[in-house]
Amino acid sequence: MMIGRRIFILQKRSFTSVRRFLCPYTSQAPNPNPNSNSNPSPAQASASFRSAGSRSRILHFNVPYIAVNRSFFSTHAVADLPVGGIVDVPLAQTGEGIAECELLKWFVQEGDQIEEFQPICEVQSDKATIEITSRYKGKVAQILYVPGDIVKVGETLLKIVVEEAQVSTYVLENPTPTQEGLKNIKPCDSELTKNDICGVLSTPAVRNLAKQHGVDLNDVKGTGKDGRILKEDVLQYAFQKGSIKDPSASLTSASRRQSLGGEDDHPHPSGEVLGSYEDKTVLLRGFQRTMVKSMSMAAKVPHFHYVDEINCDALVELKSSFQNTNSDPDVKHTFLPTLIKSLSMALSKYPLMNSCFNEELLEVILKGSHNIGIAMATPSGLVVPNIKNVQSLSILEITKELSRLQQLALDNKLNPADICGGTLTLSNIGAIGGKFGSPLLNLPEVSIIAIGRIQKVPQFTDDGNIYPASIMTVNIGADHRVLDGATVARFCGEWKQFIEKPELLMLHMK
Secondary structure (H helix, E strand, C coil): CHHHHHHHHHHHHHCCCCCCCEEEECCCCCCCCCCCCCCCCCCCCCEEEEECCEEEEEEEECCCEEEECCEEEECCCECCCCCEEEEEEECCCCCCCCCEEEEEEECCCCCCEECCCCEEEEEECCCCEEEEECCCCEEEEEECCCCCCEEECCCEEEEEEEEHHHHHHHHHCCCCCCCCHHHHCEECCCCCCCCCCCCCCCCHHHHHHHHHCCCCHHHCCCCCHHHCCCHHHHHHHHHHHCCCCCHHHHHHHHHHHHHCCCHHHCCCCCCCECCECCCCCCCCCCHHHHHHHHHHHHCCCCEEEEEEEEECHHHHHHHHHHHHCCCCCCCCCCCHHHHHHHHHHHHHHCHHHCEEEECCCCEEEECCCCCEEECEEECCEEECCEECCHHHCCHHHHHHHHHHHHHHHHCCCCCHHHHCCCCEEEEEHHHCCCCCCCCCCCCCECEEEEECCCEEEEEECCCCCEEEEEEEEEEEEEECCCCCHHHHHHHHHHHHHHHHCHHHHHHHCC
16 A cells, blocks of 8 residues: 555656556566566565556656565555464563563463453563453464463563464564565475464463473373363373372472462462472562662662661651541541651752663762652562652542552552652551661662651650650651762751641742
8 A cells, every 4th residue: 555655646746647557567687587487586586566547658667675475565565375374472561671570370271262452461670560462363373481480571571373464564563574584484384394373273281291300291182172281191191101109299389280280489488388398499580580680789888777666656646637527438547658758848949869870971860859758578588669759649539549549569560650750769567567677779770768667665755754755767868979968867857847847838839
């Protein structure tokens, strides 16, 4: 269509007196390479058209065609394609700097009919959990990975049998197709060999079992429907090879692991491992792998910590007041939203605390938005989503956004936008227990704050009398390349007065 439009424009400019239309014309030009065979090479084939209004005028356009299995494809048009094709569906780039993802689960199985944009699987990068959707409508031919596998960006996740129109679209979306690049498209009705992808019918769990026992599925005879290979077939073959001693016991063990939801791959194994005291190797995945990288980098940065105590009596009363007047059952008031809002108020006066450091250029970028990250412990590991633009939010809005992020983190459904762009991190270790901690920076941020639990402790007045007070310990970790002790101390003092006297928070709030 693109070629036709361009030709029509050229004709309109050259011939204006006669009504014309385009029709294909076979060029009789001699082959520039007489030694070649009858099939032209991609560089030799060309398209020609003639005008219906002027038979003597032949328009030649050097539009290269690509030869694939005796068919020719244009960079803008497709001709003589097979009825359908098998297309590889790779893992796309899920975010900047993401090189690999962990496959969490499949939404489809081999043989399923899928629609365009239908979710096919869920993967987890070191930043977020993402659903992968299909670009094509067709039938799942083969699934190449099982949940728990690490898949690199660009590797094929599964193969889909698609229709002719979609194969055409696939070629059209590749601006410079080559024979090597079109090898991913295979005719469905081509002769299947023993190693063809359609030659082995099995589920991902069966292939994973075969991989564990070193079994080549091409050598296994399937006893299931349509020759599908079952777990029993794999174990029986492994028994004949001598890889296992008792196929029935191995089958029971494999079924038990599956019923336990892959207990062997659980990232946080329990201390009681079913009476077994043998060493066990656990592969770190998802957010745990991210923590390894980020904390290794943070350990190289010169830290210092500033510790102080804050009287939270007024904060406790304020929280009780919020709860007593709360009319929304979906809103649960805690101390944290008020602490976050007061922290943002203090950052407005000390913007250096809300900055990031570029070590290569020796530059400090003062961030305009207060995107305060909240460290959260989840079953998948430590993750730090952030609340965007806290300086523009009310305490109620912060409460709702915090609740949303906590629920997404527990469900392992955080989006990359929820995690990226933080400017300062707050770690509430008091929610679990402990008075205070010594946090490491969440680079490229230059400060991080750990707050302990609020507890009643005895305090002394100036005249020596004792009274109970709700005290919270805070520990501020800072990048000593950017911040000094005096700046952090003044900042902490500013934040402290907003917490101890909430009326000041109301007075300065915009």
